[in-house]
Every structure is written in structure tokens, then in C-alpha cells.
Amino acid sequence: MSTFYFIAFLSIFFSILVITAKNPVHSILYLILTFATFTIHYILMNAQFVAIVNFIVYMGAILVLFLYTLMLINLNKESEPQKSSFIKIIGFIAGACFLVAVVAALKAFKTSQLVVLQDPNLGLVKNLGKILFNEYLLPFEVSSILLLSAMVGAVLLATKDPKTT
Amino acid sequence: METLNHNIQAIPLNHYILLCSIIFSIGVIGVLIRRNAIVIFMSVELMLNSVNLLLTAFSVYHGDATGQVFVFFIMALAAAEVAVGLAIIVMIYRNTNSIDINVLNRLKW
Numbered sequence: 001m002s003t004f005y006f007i008a009f010l011s012i013f014f015s016i017l018v019i020t021a022k023n024p025v026h027s028i029l030y031l032i033l034t035f036a037t038f039t040i041h042y043i044l045m046n047a048q049f050v051a052i053v054n055f056i057v058y059m060g061a062i063l064v065l066f067l068y069t070l071m072l073i074n075l076n077k078e079s080e081p082q083k084s085s086f087i088k089i090i091g092f093i094a095g096a097c098f099l100v101a102v103v104a105a106l107k108a109f110k111t112s113q114l115v116v117l118q119d120p121n122l123g124l125v126k127n128l129g130k131i132l133f134n135e136y137l138l139p140f141e142v143s144s145i146l147l148l149s150a151m152v153g154a155v156l157l158a159t160k161d162p163k164t165t
Numbered sequence: 166m167e168t169l170n171h172n173i174q175a176i177p178l179n180h181y182i183l184l185c186s187i188i189f190s191i192g193v194i195g196v197l198i199r200r201n202a203i204v205i206f207m208s209v210e211l212m213l214n215s216v217n218l219l220l221t222a223f224s225v226y227h228g229d230a231t232g233q234v235f236v237f238f239i240m241a242l243a244a245a246e247v248a249v250g251l252a253i254i255v256m257i258y259r260n261t262n263s264i265d266i267n268v269l270n271r272l273k274w
Contacts, residue, residue, distance in 0.1 A: 038217075053240055073254075095193045146242070157252035
């Protein structure tokens with residue numbers, strides 16, 4: 001039980017560091033740590049497939065893409081833009097108001113049952129694969145088309161236009 | 166695995182909802198207060214991940230595996246979104262030599 005609260009504290013701590021770190025590279029490294037704590041959350045819930053996919057896709061693919069783009073862009077620290085403190089305070093107040101609204105709605109419901117894992121092989125690859133390829137076969141194929149179109153779009157956007165240069 | 170199953174049984178559902186809404190709000194604040202376009206993208210990733218965690222928690226709570234299938238679809242969507250978004254950022258940097266979003270106000274009339 002205390003494992004969950006420790007990991008939850010770590011994920012909140014690292015996600016605050018993500019948005020407050022001055023250097024964007026540090027912020028990406030803190031984001032990797034945040035995703036690592038999320039993977040531990042998934043393992044604690046015995047959702048093994050989601051944990052592995054989160055580990056490979058987010059910590060492996062997406063954050064390497066972020067780091068690669070950041071190194072390609074080569075920001076120097078002097079050009080790092082900062083918003084004025086007035087805008088920062090207003091943004092913080094807006095986010096805090098959103099959080100207060102959600103927590104107040106949560107208090108109003110007063111539902112606090114325990115999360116109990118009824119079926120121990122709920123999140124295993126075998127069970128999820130059966131559901132994915134029986135009921136959700138069409139969305140699975142559509143998502144492959146989505147990934148193909150995203151790849152074509154990214155290559156098209158990132159290549160230089162020969163007419164303008 | 167038995168100890169893991171024993172671990173989870175003591176946690177109320179409200180604490181999962183509280184954790185995920187806190188991280189979602191941190192993502193919202195990050196979008197509002199930063200000007201670096203890549204950091205804004207990372208805050209959007211934080212929001213997507215908090216929703217993923219909440220979907221998995223509800224899926225375990227109800228004993229229904231559909232929520233975890235939806236997490237899989239959200240991850241595919243996030244990968245596509247990041248690829249296109251970072252390509253757009255690289256193109257913008259090539260044209261304007263900056264990824265400050267306050268420079269990118271040309272879409273305003």
C-alpha cells in the first residue's frame with residue numbers, strides 16, 4: 001500500500017520538475033523518469049501488456065524522438081524564452097482552478113471503493129490479444145492506416161522544399 | 166505476483182483519480198506557462214499519460230479489459246501525433262530560426 005503512495009509522490013514530483021526546469025534537455029530527462037514511475041504504476045495494477053508497451057513506446061520511441069529533435073534544433077540557453085511573471089501566475093491560477101473543480105466533484109460523489117483485481121490475468125497479453133483481435137479488429141486496422149499517414153506526413157513536412165531553396 | 170495483488174487491494178479508487186487529476190493539471194499549467202514549443206508538447210504528453218493511467222485503473226476496478234485496449238489505441242495516436250508535431254516544429258524552426266510560440270502569431274489576422 002505504501003508503495004503506491006511513494007510512487008505517486010515521485011510521479012507528481014518529477015512532473016512538476018518537467019514544467020519548471022529551465023533547460024529543455026533536463027525537462028525531457030525528467031519526463032523519462034515520470035514515465036518510468038507510470039510503468040511502475042501499471043505493474044502494480046498487474047496490467048503487464050500496458051506496462052511493457054508504455055516502456056517501449058513512450059520511454060523508448062517517443063522520448064528519443066523528442067531528444068533527437070531538441071539536439072537537431074540546438075537551442076542555446078540565452079535564447080530560451082520566458083513568459084512574463086503575470087502570465088505565469090494567471091496560468092498557475094487557471095490550472096489550480098481546474099484541479100479544485102475536479103477534486104470538488106470527486107468529493108461530491110463520496111465513492112471510495114477499493115480497487116480490487118478480480119481476475120488476475122486481466123491485463124496479460126493473451127487476454128488482451130483475444131479482445132483486440134475479436135471485438136476491436138477494425139479499429140486496430142484503422143490505427144495502422146493512421147500510423148502510415150502520420151509517417152508519410154512527417155517525412156513530407158520535414159523534407160526541404162526544393163523550389164524555395 | 167501474489168504480493169503485487171495484495172498491494173493493490175488497499176488503495177481506494179479516489180486516490181487514483183486524485184493522482185491522475187493532479188498530473189493532468191500539471192500538464193495544463195505547463196501548456197499555459199511555457200513558451201518553448203517542445204516543452205508544450207511534453208506537457209501534452211503528460212496529460213495523455215495521466216488519462217492512460219486513469220483508464221487502466223478503471224479497467225482494473227471494473228474487471229473489464231476494454232479500457233486497456235483503449236490505452237493501446239491512445240498510445241498509437243500519441244506516437245502519430247508526436248511524429249507529425251515534431252516535424253512541424255522542425256519546419257517552423259527552419260523557417261523562423263525560433264521555436265518560441267510568441268513568434269508564431271502570424272496566424273492571427
